[in-house]
Amino acid sequence: MKRFLILLVFLVICGREGLKAQGSVGYYPWSNLLSISTNPRKIFWIDGRFQTNSLFSSLSVDVLPMINLKRGEITQWYVGGGVRLNPLYRIADSKADLVTVDGYSLNVGVRIKPLPQNRNIQLALELNPYVKDKFDSGVLKSHFGVIYVFTRKKKNTEDVAQ
Numbered sequence: 685m686k687r688f689l690i691l692l693v694f695l696v697i698c699g700r701e702g703l704k705a706q707g708s709v710g711y712y713p714w715s716n717l718l719s720i721s722t723n724p725r726k727i728f729w730i731d732g733r734f735q736t737n738s739l740f741s742s743l744s745v746d747v748l749p750m751i752n753l754k755r756g757e758i759t760q761w762y763v764g765g766g767v768r769l770n771p772l773y774r775i776a777d778s779k780a781d782l783v784t785v786d787g788y789s790l791n792v793g794v795r796i797k798p799l800p801q802n803r804n805i806q807l808a809l810e811l812n813p814y815v816k817d818k819f820d821s822g823v824l825k826s827h828f829g830v831i832y833v834f835t836r837k838k839k840n841t842e843d844v845a846q
Contacts, residue, residue, distance in 0.1 A: 706723045706725075706834045707721055707724075708806075708834060709831070710808060712829035714827075715772070715825070715827050716736045716737045717734065717735060717746075717827070717829070719734075724750070724760065724795065727752050728750070729752070730747070731764070732745065733745070734746075742817030743770065744770045746789065747762050747769065750764035751764060752764055754794050758795055759797070760794065762791075763792050765789060767789075768789065768814070769786065782828040786817060788817070789812050790813050791801060791810075793808060794808070794810075795807070795808050796808075802831045804834070804835060805830070805831075806832070807829070811826055812824070
């Protein structure tokens with residue numbers, strides 16, 4: 685529980701500014717992950733990933749603070765780390781912690797904006813080393829997803845003058 689509180693404080697501090705801004709939503713079909721994040725155009729942003737196609741007791745949530753390393757017109761390189769939580773594990777084990785920590789991960793990825801007419805549609809490619817909570821096993825995962833980044837509409841200068 686102490687680890688969860690430390691993580692929560694860290695996320696609030698890092699994501700305070702990003703929570704007020706635009707965000708993005710995505711889906712990683714081969715990994716069965718739904719992604720919701722704060723504004724990925726900022727230097728620091730937070731990505732939350734929710735497991736789909738699973739039993740309720742196996743549903744996990746990844747909380748991943750990210751840092752953009754390089755942002756260009758077509759590509760965005762980023763790195764981050766995070767924790768995988770399982771808030772519903774108590775369904776299977778009544779003696780489990782309120783929020784069970786499943787493991788930890790490191791993310792290295794790129795978002796590619798392939799369509800010149802709409803740069804909000806992006807493809808995400810990631811390498812994701814993951815270790816269990818007791819560091820007794822791990823796996824190297826890779827993710828491929830489709831992302832849509834929401835933006836605010838710019839006010840027209842003529843509308844402002846009237």
